Amino acid sequence: MAGLFPDGEGSCHLLDAGAGIGSLSAAFLDRWRSGGLHFERVKVHAFELDHGLTEHLSRTLEKYNHRGDFSADIHAEDFIHSAVESLSGNLFSKPSERVTHVILNPPYKKLNSNSAHRLALRRVGIETVNLYSAFVALAIALAESGGQIVAIIPRSFCNGPYYRPFRDFILERAAIRHMHLFNSRSKAFKDDNVLQENIIIRLERGGKQGPVMVSTSTDDSFSDLVTHEHPFDRILFSDDPERFIHVPTSSEHDAIDLPPGIRCTLAHLGLNVSTGPVVDFRLKSYLRDTPGPHTAPLLYPAHFSGSGTTWPIEGLKKPNAIERNADTERWLYPNGFYCVVRRFSSKEEKRRIVASVVEPESFGGVPVLGFENHLNLFHENKHGLPEPLARGLALFLNTTAVDQYFRRFSGHTQVNATDLKQMKYPSRATLIQLGEWSMQQGTLTQEQIESKLGTLTG
Incomplete structure (x- = not known):
């Protein structure tokens, strides 16, 4: 100094x-x-x-x-x-x-x-x-x-x-x-x-x-x-x-500095991002370890991994469900495809932004879902996204370019919804194209994802 x-x-x-x-x-x-x-x-x-x-x-x-x-x-x-x-x-x-x-x-x-x-x-x-x-x-x-x-x-x-x-x-x-x-x-x-x-x-x-x-x-x-x-x-x-x-x-x-194709705001995309509205300690009396006839799935970061959505998880230290009633209904979202990002990464984790896709078929046809406060949630006016858009958005957010870009302005372990709102994104059409491509590929390597993003964004 x-x-x-x-x-x-x-x-x-x-x-x-x-x-x-x-x-x-x-x-x-x-x-x-x-x-x-x-x-x-x-x-x-x-x-x-x-x-x-x-x-x-x-x-x-x-x-x-x-x-x-x-x-x-x-x-x-x-x-x-x-x-x-x-x-x-x-x-x-x-x-x-x-x-x-x-x-x-x-x-x-x-x-x-x-x-x-x-x-x-x-x-x-x-x-x-x-x-x-x-x-x-x-x-x-x-x-x-x-x-x-x-x-x-x-x-x-x-x-x-x-x-x-x-x-x-x-x-x-x-x-x-x-x-x-x-x-x-x-x-x-x-x-x-x-x-x-x-x-x-x-x-x-x-x-x-x-x-x-x-x-x-x-x-x-x-x-x-x-x-x-x-x-x-x-x-x-x-x-x-x-x-x-x-x-x-x-x-x-x-990489995110260069392509003219990565210049859209979430407003341009017609998307919103919000912090998961279910604060578990405030709704503790309504939380359930296992789903029942009058409950909705409650999703934590632990329910998501590289292989997709896993719910319920037996032996999870967090509840798997939340009771549906007049006090909880306003915190729930319609079942559908969403992109979620964990709000917290561990200190030395390789990637700051970890995005996953919510897959509605994982929940057995339930009408609504609960998203816990440790998740950020991309949605369209509190409704799900088209599947290709959700998958394309998750792939984009998991690229090295996004990780580098995010690290340039944030040194915290926390990823806030405000940070995600300030970022630039490819166009909606590009994200859908990326998602459709991924749905046809099966398992993808990081190199394949980076390469495909480059061809789509210039």
């Missing part, structure tokens, strides 16, 4: 919010002392609320105070409230010195909509849902023009509706200069039970956006570091109203 900063001159004001024992500041200062950064003097502004760490932080920073060209202020106070007071021009707040450099490993914690932090952030025009994004937004706001911000944060801000205001905030005030992605979630952060990828990002306050350097490594040893430069239109698509931030991991264009 310290190595990502460009060389500088003059005076440096370094902000380290959530400084802990000062490891990040120390890395920056080590680079400066070894001649890697040519500042005449450096002042560190370190924020750390944990009084058990501030003594260690003080000792860390004191090591650099022996030439008269270094000073440090340690603030044992809440960074968010302090920064907001400074930025809002409160008469009684201490005026803050504009920072030239920021190095951050901020805390991660959801912010409730009416919490004191959320209310404080709104005073300075920041709307965000997590402490980490709040810290980054405030750091940008506190930085002078040309200020450099380097932070290690989760990738969750890159996509999804909740982080849209935060994406707008950073894209309007800063240029993205560098992003580093760890290819393995389990190795770089093996002690932290990480559910999503973390990214190191360098931003320049007020910078003019240009190409972005993207580097990858398997883990924190950086032994297999690979770096490529990408034009910004591969990072942020001009026709994307949600402004998802993509992280391409190779110099080659993903």
Whole structure:
């Protein structure tokens, strides 16, 4: 992280919010002392609320105070409230010195909509849902023009509706200069039970956006570091109203980038995608392990595999059915062909998007089906799809191109319906053609599927 900063001159004001024992500041200062950064003097502004760490932080920073060209202020106070007071021009707040450099490993914690932090952030025009994004937004706001911000944060801000205001905030005030992605979630952060990828990002306050350097490594040893430069239109698509931030991991264009035949939205296709409406713990009294005369099949991810739909499954730890009555009827869909996508993948699973086809004959002619909340469901106004369309859609979603595309903007184990809505698809006619072809083939290899998609989409 310290190595990502460009060389500088003059005076440096370094902000380290959530400084802990000062490891990040120390890395920056080590680079400066070894001649890697040519500042005449450096002042560190370190924020750390944990009084058990501030003594260690003080000792860390004191090591650099022996030439008269270094000073440090340690603030044992809440960074968010302090920064907001400074930025809002409160008469009684201490005026803050504009920072030239920021190095951050901020805390991660959801912010409730009416919490004191959320209310404080709104005073300075920041709307965000997590402490980490709040810290980054405030750091940008506190930085002078040309200020450099380097932070290690989760990738969750890159996509999804909740982080849209935060994406707008950073894209309007800063240029993205560098992003580093760890290819393995389990190795770089093996002690932290990480559910999503973390990214190191360098931003320049007020910078003019240009190409972005993207580097990858398997883990924190950086032994297999690979770096490529990408034009910004591969990072942020001009026709994307949600402004998802993509992280391409190779110099080659993903297959989904190229074909003009993969440009349709779900609206163009006349399709909808929804999260499975049956939340099992809320309807627990109506769930049944085995189907009966007044029940409907209840489908979980476990009911789907590469070989199709298997229902019921004896010995399954989840129920196989849900009682049909006035309380459950509104959550059920007419029996038919559907395409479903699991909402969660395991940490190191080969593929993020795992799509399957619901086969209506698997249920013995029942009129309705229940879809549990861990499934995303493609449908036409809450009705099934033509079989070739359902099969073509599932084949498309299981291609390498889609997997690569999805990984570019989502580092989370979760696949949300919103993510699937933002993706581009082949035309309805192409998907039907792909499905009809698959129905004639029997068992297909991944290579056959990829090849056929290429012939249909150009």
